[in-house]
Amino acid sequence: MNEKLLERLEAYEKTCFALGHAMGILSYDGNTSAPPKSAIVRGETMGELSRMSYELTTGPEAVKLLEDLEAAKDTLDPVTRRKAVLMRRIFDETDCIPVDEYVEYVKQREESEHVWKTAKQTNDFKLFEPYLQKMFDYARKFALYRAPDKDPYTTQLDSFEKGLTAEKCDKFFGDLKKRLVPIAAKAAEKSADIDVGPISVPFPVEKQKLLSDYLMDVIGLDKERCALGETEHPFTTDFSKYDVRITTHYYETMPAASMYSVIHEGGHALYELGIGDDIALGMLGSGVSMAIHESQSRFYENIVGRSEAFCELVLPKMKEIFSPLLDGVDVKTFWKMVTKVQPSLVRTEADEVTYCLHIMIRYELEKKMMSGELKAGDLPGEWNRLYKEYLGIDVPSDKEGVLQDVHWSEGLIGYFPSYAIGSAYGAQYLKEMGKEFDVWEAVRSGNIAKISAWLENKIWRHGKMIDPCELFESICGPLDANVFADYLEQKYI
């Protein structure tokens, strides 16, 4: 009897996968290749496909399948049992939202992202304001549909990181802030004299592309399964472990921007490429949560990529590619430049130390937006006020301020904390890894594969098999902001 059940599940997963795959490609294409006016029609198509997806996941066949799976629970293998759990979650998260509202949301989200692009380009917050408000309104409304008695922001956090609450976040950010503010101040003071001149001259974009290609090899990305594109805001998207896309952006006079984007997105990609073959194509076949995802990307970007050992590894090739631009630069100098700490405007270009202050600002703002304490129109002012308070800097334009990130325009509200938690997770991995082998020796000798194998075994291969907090704690024990602070202190002070 289970055989039939498994067949039904497989057919269900295949159709879900196809719709998700199609929507993912439409979105990726919209971000990389599509002409501007395609947005409206793409929104319509996304709406139609999400209607089909909605009907598929909440329709009578899905309900019957889910009931049958739950009834047969004790006889199911662990993978199938887990799938039933996730299917139930998806059903509960979807079925409570009226279908037309859901479809309308998907269309609006498509338009919102499109408008955000223009607004950022033209530094026109007013243009984006109503869309931004709408995205928050939807998030709040849907969160209340999903859990009428729960704080809506916690519901959002939970959707990105199962088990995360606003309370836990408050504690984490509270602990971190206490340590981070003095570390950042001292590190910035220590960095003040570092001259980044040698990496602030024009580095031809064509050569930066060669560097991207080289870095993909260094960190071990399989190019048969992973391709690099270009986009305004770098991101990673996966359709299966056989098809992962990373993107970067090139600024002529900031070669480090693309360099670290490639490594960051490469970390995301490695996670997806490392999903176990046994679960690759079904419901469990991608990363389990945003914080676990960011813990991979930020581990490769900062802990590996911004280590002195990594600079030692890649500088010779960089000198060759950009010759003669880096001729006079030695490893120590290069490392100092890419680890210079300095309060700055743009999150994605921020150094490893001040980065989490950028996140805290977004965390505060989105929490207040979700509670209704703030409206979209208040955001530019509040944003600028907090940048002054946390980072001591003035924001000269919304383009470099509240309009800089794509997330809110796409309805990704409650996502930002993942970056900080992911960063902290990374420091805890490093501590555990160090008990087993010399991490810096592995990096220095180009044996990044050793690090990747560790992460693959502990994390990647499991896909969505284990909930994120449980997965993390089974490797490192409880989340501890102090381990992360210790790591930063040791590296930067």
Next chain:
Amino acid sequence: MNEKLLERLEAYEKTCFALGHAMGILSYDGNTSAPPKSAIVRGETMGELSRMSYELTTGPEAVKLLEDLEAAKDTLDPVTRRKAVLMRRIFDETDCIPVDEYVEYVKQREESEHVWKTAKQTNDFKLFEPYLQKMFDYARKFALYRAPDKDPYTTQLDSFEKGLTAEKCDKFFGDLKKRLVPIAAKAAEKSADIDVGPISVPFPVEKQKLLSDYLMDVIGLDKERCALGETEHPFTTDFSKYDVRITTHYYETMPAASMYSVIHEGGHALYELGIGDDIALGMLGSGVSMAIHESQSRFYENIVGRSEAFCELVLPKMKEIFSPLLDGVDVKTFWKMVTKVQPSLVRTEADEVTYCLHIMIRYELEKKMMSGELKAGDLPGEWNRLYKEYLGIDVPSDKEGVLQDVHWSEGLIGYFPSYAIGSAYGAQYLKEMGKEFDVWEAVRSGNIAKISAWLENKIWRHGKMIDPCELFESICGPLDANVFADYLEQKYI
């Protein structure tokens, strides 16, 4: 009552459109951005989506809608009446094929194209042979499902060009061959001394990209709705008049290759971008047939783009872009170089005169493959024999021979004649256009818009409203290979 009916039709069209849009983007992405190993999973997704599409177009709701539309025929507006006709055609073409075979075909086609790519790259015909045979077997089988009593090749031709038969094709190619063979011989003799050296040195790809951008402006492509990508075999694809993609390929020492690819694909794109607003998003909202499509692309590429007037128009800007590479080249010399007639191996790089000989070879071969007279394994030998016979040249490798075109790998069998018929259509447009205004003066002065307006009014705006032969004859009278031959003779002899 009709109002409800129109609503049902609109809902049906929207869902069809969304599935087609998704499959189109998946395919475009697969050809431009996706990593190699993505093919198998994409095939699965294409299979699932085409199953949905199959079920949608042949399901009970579609049948009921179609019956209701046909019953209400006399009360419908012309656009809706036309939609009912096309819906009936789609139903008849689809419903006769068992769904599982259809889905399997879509998956196989995806794989076939993927294998073709590798086979071409590695010059390995054997690798591709079984897929190629399979594509022909499917074409034959499906043609017999569709019209059991008809010659399967005619059924294929008809699917690309409503009303076209193998008989008509035989007559057209017969007439053309008689005139073309002597013209090609004389033109080649006349061209023998033309030295293409100045456009056979390295032209930096980055600068060729600037040229593409310029040419898109020259022929009037709206970049808000049309984007340019890169791919092995240039093509155009449209998702609506708000989203058209053209692609090109860059060869460093053959700048004319990309130049004329951009203009050719640009001609396809203009057609799609010029569909009437009133029919833009429904079933009628794209080009009506392959020959009409090719008649646009080849009109812009050859009649416009390879005219002396066009060379006069674009050479100054080209000199600026590629400075100092074209410094010593005058208009006449440039025009002579881009109209040099010389039998060659690769269709897409062929001159305007010998081009149709390439098509005749493919026509002969696919007709014999469809009748079963030839098997895939015979194709390399037959291909090479016909290239010797028609063009007098030896084919050194399958890569430059039977593996050069993507079409058969994608199941596009019966498509090739469209290129020749489209070329002939173009000469007839030119004759008609010339009765109304001085075409060369329009080109020389950069007023390509005048030509485009003529084509938009006569052809583009109608979309699929009128069947292709009827549309063409209403503008130019019957297809006449001699008008095309006259045009070539006048230009080249």
